[in-house]
Amino acid sequence: MTLELYHAEPRANSLKPVAALLEKGLTYTSHYVDLLNFEQHEPWFVKINPNGQVPVLVHDGAVITESSVINEYLDDVFPEKPLRPADPAERARMRVFVKFTDEYAFPAFSIHGWHRMVRRVAKAVPPDRFEKLLERIPLKEQRDKWATVAGDSFSQDQLDEATRKIGVFCERLETALTEHEWTAGSTYSLSDICAFCLAPSAKMFWPQFCNPEKTPRTIAWIERIEARPAIKAAMSGPDRTAATLAKLAEA
Amino acid sequence: MTLELYHAEPRANSLKPVAALLEKGLTYTSHYVDLLNFEQHEPWFVKINPNGQVPVLVHDGAVITESSVINEYLDDVFPEKPLRPADPAERARMRVFVKFTDEYAFPAFSIHGWHRMVRRVAKAVPPDRFEKLLERIPLKEQRDKWATVAGDSFSQDQLDEATRKIGVFCERLETALTEHEWTAGSTYSLSDICAFCLAPSAKMFWPQFCNPEKTPRTIAWIERIEARPAIKAAMSGPDRTAATLAKLAEA
Numbered sequence: 001m002t003l004e005l006y007h008a009e010p011r012a013n014s015l016k017p018v019a020a021l022l023e024k025g026l027t028y029t030s031h032y033v034d035l036l037n038f039e040q041h042e043p044w045f046v047k048i049n050p051n052g053q054v055p056v057l058v059h060d061g062a063v064i065t066e067s068s069v070i071n072e073y074l075d076d077v078f079p080e081k082p083l084r085p086a087d088p089a090e091r092a093r094m095r096v097f098v099k100f101t102d103e104y105a106f107p108a109f110s111i112h113g114w115h116r117m118v119r120r121v122a123k124a125v126p127p128d129r130f131e132k133l134l135e136r137i138p139l140k141e142q143r144d145k146w147a148t149v150a151g152d153s154f155s156q157d158q159l160d161e162a163t164r165k166i167g168v169f170c171e172r173l174e175t176a177l178t179e180h181e182w183t184a185g186s187t188y189s190l191s192d193i194c195a196f197c198l199a200p201s202a203k204m205f206w207p208q209f210c211n212p213e214k215t216p217r218t219i220a221w222i223e224r225i226e227a228r229p230a231i232k233a234a235m236s237g238p239d240r241t242a243a244t245l246a247k248l249a250e251a
Numbered sequence: 252m253t254l255e256l257y258h259a260e261p262r263a264n265s266l267k268p269v270a271a272l273l274e275k276g277l278t279y280t281s282h283y284v285d286l287l288n289f290e291q292h293e294p295w296f297v298k299i300n301p302n303g304q305v306p307v308l309v310h311d312g313a314v315i316t317e318s319s320v321i322n323e324y325l326d327d328v329f330p331e332k333p334l335r336p337a338d339p340a341e342r343a344r345m346r347v348f349v350k351f352t353d354e355y356a357f358p359a360f361s362i363h364g365w366h367r368m369v370r371r372v373a374k375a376v377p378p379d380r381f382e383k384l385l386e387r388i389p390l391k392e393q394r395d396k397w398a399t400v401a402g403d404s405f406s407q408d409q410l411d412e413a414t415r416k417i418g419v420f421c422e423r424l425e426t427a428l429t430e431h432e433w434t435a436g437s438t439y440s441l442s443d444i445c446a447f448c449l450a451p452s453a454k455m456f457w458p459q460f461c462n463p464e465k466t467p468r469t470i471a472w473i474e475r476i477e478a479r480p481a482i483k484a485a486m487s488g489p490d491r492t493a494a495t496l497a498k499l500a501e502a
C-alpha cells in the first residue's frame with residue numbers, strides 16, 4: 001500500500017488531510033509543495049492535479065483532490081478511528097458545517113491572507129517573470145487572484161465584506177459549540193478539523209469576533225484541539241512559509 | 252417512520268432529493284413551498300430551517316438541510332439501491348463533481364435565473380410590501396440577491412462571467428462523460444443527479460455550449476436520465492412556477 005500527500009504548510013486546506021491522517025495513525029509519504037515559489041503550477045505537479053492546487057492524496061495510484069473530499073475518502077477507506085459521527089443526522093450536521101466553512105468562511109479568510117501575505121510574494125517577482133508564471137496557472141479564478149494582488153489588490157469594500165463574513169463564521173461556530181461539545185455533536189469529527197483550520201487565525205487577527213468573553217466555547221475548543229497529539233504533531237514542523245516571507249522582507 | 256420533504260418545483264436544488272427519494276422507491280410526504288410567494292421566509296418555515304431555504308428533509312424529527320447533504324444522508328440511512336459508487340475513488344470523484352457543480356455551476360445558472368425570472372416577481376410586488384418581505388429574509392446573501400433584482404439587477408459583466416462559467420461546466424461535464432459512462436464512473440450516482448439539475452437548462456438556454464455536435468455525450472446522457480422512471484415521475488407534476496409567472500405576465 002502506498003499513501004502519499006502533496007501539501008503546503010499544514011495550515012488552512014493543507015492541514016485538513018494532515019490532521020486526519022495523523023489522527024488515524026496512518027503512515028504516509030509527505031511531499032511539500034512550495035506555493036510561494038509557484039511549484040503547484042509546475043508541469044510535474046499539474047500532471048498530478050490539473051487544477052494546480054494542493055492538497056492531493058495519492059493512494060495506490062488513485063489521485064484524490066479537494067481537501068474535504070480527501071478527508072471523506074480517508075474515512076471511507078480507513079474506517080478505524082472514525083472521523084465522521086456514527087449517527088446519520090449528526091453526520092449530516094457535520095457535512096453542513098464543513099460545507100459552510102469551505103464555501104463561506106474559507107474564501108473570506110483567503111481574501112485577507114492574499115491581501116496581507118501573497119501580495120508581498122506577487123510584488124517581489126519581477127514583472128516579466130510574473131507574466132510567465134501567470135500564464136501557466138490552470139484555473140482562471142486563481143490567475144485572477146494572483147493578478148489582483150499583483151495589482152491594486154482587493155478593495156476596502158471587499159476586505160470589509162470578508163471581515164463581516166469572518167464574524168458570521170465565529171458566531172456560527174460558537175453557536176454550534178453551545179449546542180454540543182463538538183461542531184457536529186458529541187464526537188470530534190471532520191467538521192472540527194475543517195473549522196480548526198481557520199479558528200486560530202480568527203482568534204489571532206480578529207479578536208473582536210473571537211475572544212474569551214464573546215466566544216468562550218470556541219476558545220476552549222481551540223485549546224482542546226491544540227492538545228490532541230495528532231494536531232501537535234501536524235503543527236510541529238518548521239514553518240517554511242515564514243522563512244520565505246522573512247527573506248522577502250529583507251530584500 | 253415519517254419522511255417529509257419541503258421543496259419547491261422539482262427543478263435545480265429541489266430536484267436533487269426528489270430524484271434520490273424516487274430512485275430509492277421511498278414514500279414521503281411532499282410539502283410544496285411557494286418560493287415566488289415568499290413562503291420560504293414565513294415564520295412557520297424559518298422555524299424548520301432558520302436559513303429560510305428549500306429543500307429540507309424531516310426524517311423522524313431530524314431536520315436535514317442542504318440538498319447535496321440531504322442526498323448523502325438518504326444514502327447513509329437507506330443504503331438499498333445505492334446512489335454513491337461502491338469504489339472509494341469513484342465515490343471521491345462523485346463528491347468532487349457534486350462540489351464543483353454546487354459551488355461553481357449552480358451560482359452561475361442562478362444569476363441568470365434570477366435575472367430572467369425572479370426579477371419579474373420582485374418587480375411585481377408593491378415597494379412597501381417588498382421592503383417588509385426583504386426584512387424577514389434570514390440570510391444577508393439572499394436579501395442582497397432580492398434587492399439586486401428588484402433594483403438594477405446584475406450588470407452585463409456579471410451576466411457574461413456567469414455565462415462563461417456555464418460554458419466551463421458544460422465542457423467539464425462532457426469531459427467526465429467521455430472518460431466514463433456516468434459522471435463519476437460506471438454507475439448512476441448523486442453527481443449525475445446533481446449535474447442533471449442544470450444540464451437541460453444549458454441545452455435549452457445556452458445551445459452554443461451544449462448541443463449534439465459539441466457535447467454529444469452530454470446530450471445522450473440527458474436522454475438516458477430523462478428516461479429513468481424516477482426522473483419521469485419527478486418531472487411529471489404541474490409546473491406551479493409557470494402558472495405564477497404567467498399571472499404576472501398578464502398583470
